Amino acid sequence: MRSLLILVAALLILAGTAAAFQNITANDSIYYKEVGGATCADHAIPGLKGQSLLAIVELSGHSEVTIDGKQVQADGSGTYQEHPVNYYVTTPGTHHIVISQPGYTYYIAYRSVCAGKVTYAYYDQEAHLFQGTTRSPVPTTVPVTATSTVTATPSGGSPEYGALKSALGTQSNPENLGSLAIATDPPGAVIYIDGIKQGITPATIPGIAPGSHTLLLRLDGYDDLSIPVVVSAGRTHTYSSALQKSSGAAAPAPVVPTTKRSGAPGAGIVAAACLIAAGVVLCRKSP
Template sequence: MSLIFILSLLCLPALAATTETTATTAVPTTTAVPTTTATTAVPTTTAAPTTTATTPVPTTTVAPTTTATTAAPTTTAAPTTLATAVPTTTSQAVVTLPAEGSGKSWFDVYTNVDGVSIYFDGAYQGTTAQGVLTVEWATTGTPPRTVTGEKSGYSSASEPLPAVPPAGHHASVYLTLNPVTPSTGSIGFSSTPKGANIRINGAFYGTTPHQVNHLAPGTYQIAIDYPGYQTYTSTEEVVSGKITYVDAVLQAVEQYGTLSAKSSPQGAYIYIDGNYHGTTPQTIGGLVQGSHTVELTLPGYTEWSGTVRIYTGQVTYLNEPLDQIPQPASGALSIASTPATASVSVDGVSYGVTPQNNRLVVNDIAAGQHTVVISLAGYEDFSKTVSVTAGQTTTVDATLTSVGTGSATIESTPAGATIYLNNQNYGITPLTIPNLAYGDYTIRLTLDGYQDYTSTITVNQGATTPVSAQMVAVPPTTEAAAAPIIPCIALLCAGLGLVRLMRRE
C-alpha cells in the first residue's frame, strides 16, 4: 500500500503540468524467488561500495557480502518477505515540473461575429473563427491589460483582460461588435441611350452611366435628358449605406422637324424658345412639331424676334435682314464654361446658365468694363473683368476648379486588398480614388491571411495622396495540447500490477 501511495504522489504533479512538463517514470524490476535472496542494483551512477542487506530465511542460503553499484539504495527487511531495494536515484519515477510561474495558460476571446482581429494592448494575436480565438500566454510574461477586437464594417470593441490564469488553465473574455451605420448614400444612373444629362434637384451631375456618392439621406428630384428624347423625371429616396439605382429608358420624340435659319448680315445668334442654338446660317433639327419663338441678335443691330411653325419631317426656312443701329452703345458677351450648366451673372445680374456643348450669348451689354461671375456648386467661382466694345461681341471662356477635393492612389503588397476610407468600401488595390473632400481619412486595408493595415492619410485640395502598404501575414495560432493524463494512468496500472504480484508471493 505504501507503494501505491508513493505512485499517487508522483501522479499529482503530472496531472497539473502543461504540455511542456516532462514526466519520466521508471519502475524498478524486482525478481521474486522463494529460496533466493534478491538483490537489486541500478547501474546509472557510481556510488561508494555498500553492503547489501539480506533477510535470513530458514531455507535460504545467505548471500555473501557483495559490492553493489547503486545511487542511494534503500534496504527493506521483513522476516518472511524477500528483501527489496528501492533506489531513489534518477532511475525511479521522476516528474519534471516547471519552476513556479514558468508554465503556459490561455485566454479564450469570444466574439459575436467571425473574422474579428484580436489585439492585446495593441499587439495583434490572430483572428476569431467560429466565434473564438484562443491565445497562449506564458505565466511568467507581462500580464496583458486590454483586449481589442476590430472588423471591417463594425465598430471596434475593447474589454479589460482578467488576470493571467494559473499554468494549464483558461480564462474567458467576451467582445460584442456592432455594425457601423454609414452616414451617406448613393444614386447609380444609367439610361438608354447612354450619355444623357443627369440633374439632381436641378444641379448637373454628369452624364450616364454614372454614380453620384456622398448624398445625405433624403428625397431628391431626378431629371435625365437627351436631345431628341423626352426628359425622364422621378423622385428618389437616398438611404444611408445603400445605392439607389435609376435606369431611365428615354422615349424618342418622333414628331419633329427642322429649321433653316439665316440672317443678313450673317453671324447672328439664334435662340429658339430661349435656348441658344449657334449662329446664322444654321440648320437645326430635332424640333418638336408646333410653334416656336425664334430670336436673332447681333451686336450693333436691332434684335429680331418672331414665331415660326415646325412641321413633322419638313424644313422651315427663316431668312431675316437685321437693322443696323447707327451709333450702337452696347455690345454682347459670348460665354462658355467647363463644366457646363454654370450660372452666369454680369455686374450682379443673372443671365442664365452656360449650355452643354454651346455658348451663352448676353446681348445689350453697355460698352465699358464689366465683371462676369460664373458659379457652379462644388467649384470655385470664376470671376473676370472684361471690356465690352459697342457693336462687338466679347468672348469669355471659363474652366472651373473643384472646391476642396483631391485624390488618393492606394497600392498594397500583395495587391487585391479591400480599401476602406472612414469605414466605407472603395474597392481593391491598386486604385486611385478621385474627388475626395480635403481633410484627414482613416484608411484600412484587409486581405485574407494578412493582418489589417491601418493608417491616417491627409487629402489636400488639388493634390494626389500616395499610399503604399506592405501587408503582414497572420502568424499561425498555437493550440494547447492535452495534459499528460495517459502516462499517469499507465503508472498507476503498473503499480497495481506490482502489488498483486507481491501479494501472490
C-alpha cells in the first residue's frame, strides 16, 4: 500500500511539472520558445537518409552555428512545424551547440544525437537581441482584428508586449547608439566586441550601445590585443594600434658558415708533402 502511495505521488509530481512547462509564457522567460525539441526522432530527411542529424529550427531568424567548437554550414534544409530548419550531419553522441550573431547574445546548448536519427533544437533569435539594438528588418505579418487593440508597454509588461516584440523586434533610435572606427598595423585583424565577431580591420562598427565594452583584435602571427573601450551615443570613436608580433613566431633559419677552399697554386702539393713526410714533426706553412 505504501509503495502504491509513493507511485501515485510521483505521478502527480510529474504531471505538475509537465503542466508547468506547458504554461510557460513570455513573462516567465524570454527563451520559453526554445524549450523542448524531439531527441533521436526517426524522421527520413530527403537526401540525408540514414545520417545522424542535428536539426536547428529557426523560430525568428538565422545565425552562425558552431558545433563542438567548429563553425559549420548546413548539409540540408527544409521546414519543420512551419518553421525553417537546417540539418547538420554529425556523429552519434552529445554535442555542444553555440549559435551567435553580432548584436545578439549567445545560444548555448548540449544535445544528444543517435545513429541514423534526427535531434531537433529550437533557436529563437529574437529572444537573444541585445537591449538597445535593432534587429534587421524581415517581412512580418501582424494579425489585427477589428475588436482588439495592441498597445506596446515597457519590457516586462503585459503579454501583448511580448507578442508585439516577437513580431516586430525592439525599436531603437539610431541617435542613441554609437560607433567604433578601428584600424590596425598591419590590417586584416579580426574585430571582436564583447566576444562577438564584428568584422576585419580597417572597419567602422555601427549600432553599439553606449557604455563600456571590451574590444579584442586578433591576427595570426601577432599577440592578441584586448582593451576596454567606452562608446557614447551619437558619436564615432576612432581607435588605431600597431600589433606586436608574437614571441612564438618562427625565427629565421640560422646561417651556417662555410669554409672557402683555397685556390692558390701549389696548395695541394704542400699538403701531400706533409702527409708523405711521416718523419717530419712540423710542416712549415707556405707564405
